[in-house]
Amino acid sequence: MMAAVNKREIGAGLVVLAIGIVFLLWSQIYPPRMSAMPKLVGWVTIVLALIDIAAHFDTTLGRVLRRIAGLEIAGLSSDSEAAVEPSWRRIVIAMLWVVGYVAAIYIFGLLATTPLYIFLYMAVHGRKSMRISALNAVIVTIAIWITFEYLFHYPLYPGLLFGGQ
Numbered sequence: 088m089m090a091a092v093n094k095r096e097i098g099a100g101l102v103v104l105a106i107g108i109v110f111l112l113w114s115q116i117y118p119p120r121m122s123a124m125p126k127l128v129g130w131v132t133i134v135l136a137l138i139d140i141a142a143h144f145d146t147t148l149g150r151v152l153r154r155i156a157g158l159e160i161a162g163l164s165s166d167s168e169a170a171v172e173p174s175w176r177r178i179v180i181a182m183l184w185v186v187g188y189v190a191a192i193y194i195f196g197l198l199a200t201t202p203l204y205i206f207l208y209m210a211v212h213g214r215k216s217m218r219i220s221a222l223n224a225v226i227v228t229i230a231i232w233i234t235f236e237y238l239f240h241y242p243l244y245p246g247l248l249f250g251g252q
Contacts, residue, residue: 096143097140097143099139100136100137100139100140100143101136101140103132103135103136103139104132104133104136104137104140106132107129107130107131107132107133107135107136108129108133110125110128110129110132111125111126111129111130111132111133112129113125113129114126114128114129124239124241138152142156184204184208184212187204188200188204191203191204192244192246193244193246193247193251194246194247194248195246195247195248195249196243196244196245196246196248196249196251197231197243197244197245197246198228198231198232198243198245199246199249200246201224201227201228201231202224202225202227202228203224204224205220205223205224205227205228206220206221206223206224207220209223209224231243
């Protein structure tokens, strides 16, 4: 017996899985000390992609993963197959958020861009309150700074305007 799966929904997980595998293979060209962070990113990407893929199957594990991720609450359970497909406009807008974030990181740097991106995305797209959006932007930015700059001693990209190349 084969578990039901929405092939369109699983495609993104498969693409991310492929990216994670390529990233992990790419990290092998570096010496062991320099490859630690790329390997970590590759493995985390692979694990999260596998979790995403498993969540799209209509199995006990898939239902548990959807419940843990909050997808059941969001109306994305296996019972909502008849849900309306998003318009191309919404898809393009979602993609532009990511493209804009990457472009802003390139120009302004990660630490300058991240809080603004998180705040705007949560306030505009997620329709969260200004207070919640600002609080999350600050917490995530501080967590990124502490993790990379302080704990890993890994300098974050400063952006073209602030000395990046």
